[in-house]
Amino acid sequence: MKTRKFEAAEKKRCGSHNCAQAVVCTYKDFAGLDEATSLNVSNAFGAGMGCQEGTCGALVGAGIVLGMVDKDKILAMKHMKQVVTRFKQRNGATQCRLLKGKDTGIVLRECPDCVADAAEFLEEFIFNQPSVLDD
Numbered sequence: 001m002k003t004r005k006f007e008a009a010e011k012k013r014c015g016s017h018n019c020a021q022a023v024v025c026t027y028k029d030f031a032g033l034d035e036a037t038s039l040n041v042s043n044a045f046g047a048g049m050g051c052q053e054g055t056c057g058a059l060v061g062a063g064i065v066l067g068m069v070d071k072d073k074i075l076a077m078k079h080m081k082q083v084v085t086r087f088k089q090r091n092g093a094t095q096c097r098l099l100k101g102k103d104t105g106i107v108l109r110e111c112p113d114c115v116a117d118a119a120e121f122l123e124e125f126i127f128n129q130p131s132v133l134d135d
Helices: 005-013 019-026 035-041 057-070 073-091 111-126
Strands: none
Touching (some): 005 019, 005 111, 019 035, 019 111, 057 073, 057 111, 073 111
16 A cells, blocks of 8 residues: 655644644544544644644554554554654654753654654554455
8 A cells, every 4th residue: 555654744834733733634544534533533633732742743643543552552552652752762752842852953854754754653554454454
């Protein structure tokens, strides 16, 4: 299946979605969600979870999708751990504040690139599993 990570990144880049929304809305068909639900379920996770500059919203969005696709708590947590680990290896952090360089002045990764990365790692699981598309 063709990657959607660039589509997800563009949703963030153009300003129509926060980072979590960009991921959830891009993979809403896998999660069995409509557009409005996808936007609403991920509303509160922009700017590092509720504007607190915590966990990157793109990772939160990936977690929402994994939960809906895996439909199993243990499996979803296992997959999420792998997504977070890969994301941190590539970017050096998982917290929005650190990624944006708020304390150091050194930006580790721009938001659209974080969205693309989270999407890429998410795809490794959702493109290789049965989904609601297969029903």
